[in-house]
Amino acid sequence: MSKLISTERPGGFLDFLPVECLARERILDAIKGVFRSYGFDPIETPIVEFTDVLAGEESDTGKNIFSVVNGNDDKKLSLRFDHTVPFARLLAANPYDAVKKTGLRLPFRRMAVGPIFRGEKAQAGRYRQFYQFDADIAGTESMMADAEIIVMMFRTLKALGIENFIINLNNRKILNGLSELVGIDDREGILAEDQTKEMMRVLDKLDKIGIEAVSEELMRKPESSSDPAVGLSPEGVGKIKDFIGISGSNLEKIAKAEDIFGGVAIAEEGIAELKRILELVSALVPDENISINFSIARGLDYYTGPVMETYLPDAPSFGSVFSGGRYNGLVKRFTGKDLPAVGASIGVDRLFAALEHLGKLDKS
Known part of the structure; x- marks a missing residue:
C-alpha cells in the first residue's frame, strides 16, 4: 500500500463545513443588504492579476503577495491581496464615454466580495486566505463620501447584531x-x-x-x-x-x-x-x-x-474587523491622473471568528 497523504492544511487556510458556510452566508447577506440599500452596485474582478498591477511601486506591499506559476507567459502573475487595487485597475480600464454611454459613470459606488490572499503569519483572526467584502465611492473628493462610508459601517455592524464597537478615525x-x-x-x-x-x-x-x-x-x-x-x-x-x-x-x-x-x-x-x-x-x-x-x-x-x-472591545485580540480610508492616488499608477476614491472593507472570516468568540454567530 502506498504511503497515505496527510490531511493537514497549510497554515492560515481554513476549511468550512456546511453549518459554517451557511452561517457565513447569513453574514454576507446581512452586509449585502446594507450595502445595496446605499446604492452600491456589484462588480467582480479576477483572483489573479499581473504582479505589477498589485505591487506598483510599493515595496512593502510586495512582501504579502502570493506569486502564481505562469507557464504560458513571461509576465508575472499574483493572487490579489485586496479588492481595492483591482478596483483601481477596473476604473482606469473603463472610463465613462458620454457618447457611447459605456464605462463607469462617476461618482461610482461599487461593492465586491470574494477571497483574497496574503502572505502573512497565520494567527488568531489573521488568515492567509479570507473573504473580504468591500464598498467604495469613486469620483468625488467631498468628505460627504467619507462620512457616508462611516455611517454605512455603523449600520452594517448594527445589522450583524454587534452593539459594542468603536470606529477609530x-x-x-x-x-x-x-x-x-x-x-x-x-x-x-x-x-x-x-x-x-x-x-x-x-x-x-x-x-x-x-x-x-x-x-x-x-x-x-x-x-x-x-x-x-x-x-x-x-x-x-x-x-x-x-x-x-x-x-x-x-x-x-x-x-x-x-x-x-x-x-x-x-x-x-x-x-x-x-x-x-x-x-x-x-x-x-x-x-x-x-x-x-x-x-x-x-x-x-x-x-x-x-x-x-x-x-470590538469585547474581542480585542481579533484586531480591526472593518477598515478603510481615502485613496485619491491609486488610479494614477494606471492613468497618470488622480481619481479620488474612498472605501472600507470587512474581513468576513475574521468577523466570523469574532462573532463566534462573542457567542453572536447564528449557526441555526
Whole structure:
C-alpha cells in the first residue's frame, strides 16, 4: 500500500463545513443588504492579476503577495491581496464615454466580495486566505463620501447584531505633518516621503508590539543608503508619543492637534477634514461608537486622507474587523491622473471568528 497523504492544511487556510458556510452566508447577506440599500452596485474582478498591477511601486506591499506559476507567459502573475487595487485597475480600464454611454459613470459606488490572499503569519483572526467584502465611492473628493462610508459601517455592524464597537478615525495628512514636525528630511538615497511611509508602517504595528518596541524601531539608524529607517532622536520619538497619546473627547483631541500642528499646512488640512466628517456623522453615529485615534495609520501605502479602523472591545485580540480610508492616488499608477476614491472593507472570516468568540454567530 502506498504511503497515505496527510490531511493537514497549510497554515492560515481554513476549511468550512456546511453549518459554517451557511452561517457565513447569513453574514454576507446581512452586509449585502446594507450595502445595496446605499446604492452600491456589484462588480467582480479576477483572483489573479499581473504582479505589477498589485505591487506598483510599493515595496512593502510586495512582501504579502502570493506569486502564481505562469507557464504560458513571461509576465508575472499574483493572487490579489485586496479588492481595492483591482478596483483601481477596473476604473482606469473603463472610463465613462458620454457618447457611447459605456464605462463607469462617476461618482461610482461599487461593492465586491470574494477571497483574497496574503502572505502573512497565520494567527488568531489573521488568515492567509479570507473573504473580504468591500464598498467604495469613486469620483468625488467631498468628505460627504467619507462620512457616508462611516455611517454605512455603523449600520452594517448594527445589522450583524454587534452593539459594542468603536470606529477609530485618523488622517494620513496629519501623519505626513507629523513627519515634518519631527524633522524627517530627504537624505542621500532616501526621500523624506519614503521615510514617512516607514514611520507609518511602524506606527501601524503599535497595537501588536507596543509603544516601547515602536519607539525602538523609530530610533533605529539606517544600515545602508537604501534603508528607509527613520532614525529619530529621543526628542522626536517623544513628540510622536505625545501626539498619539492625545486624550479627551473627539473635539478636545481635535483642538489639541490644532495646537500641536499650527503652521503645518498638510496636517491642518487633515484636521479640518476630520472636523468636517465629525460634523456630518454626528447626527447618525453615537459618540460612543466613533473615536479620533491619532495612532491609526493603516498599513498600505496607497491611503492619502482619512482612514478608519473598527475594533470590538469585547474581542480585542481579533484586531480591526472593518477598515478603510481615502485613496485619491491609486488610479494614477494606471492613468497618470488622480481619481479620488474612498472605501472600507470587512474581513468576513475574521468577523466570523469574532462573532463566534462573542457567542453572536447564528449557526441555526
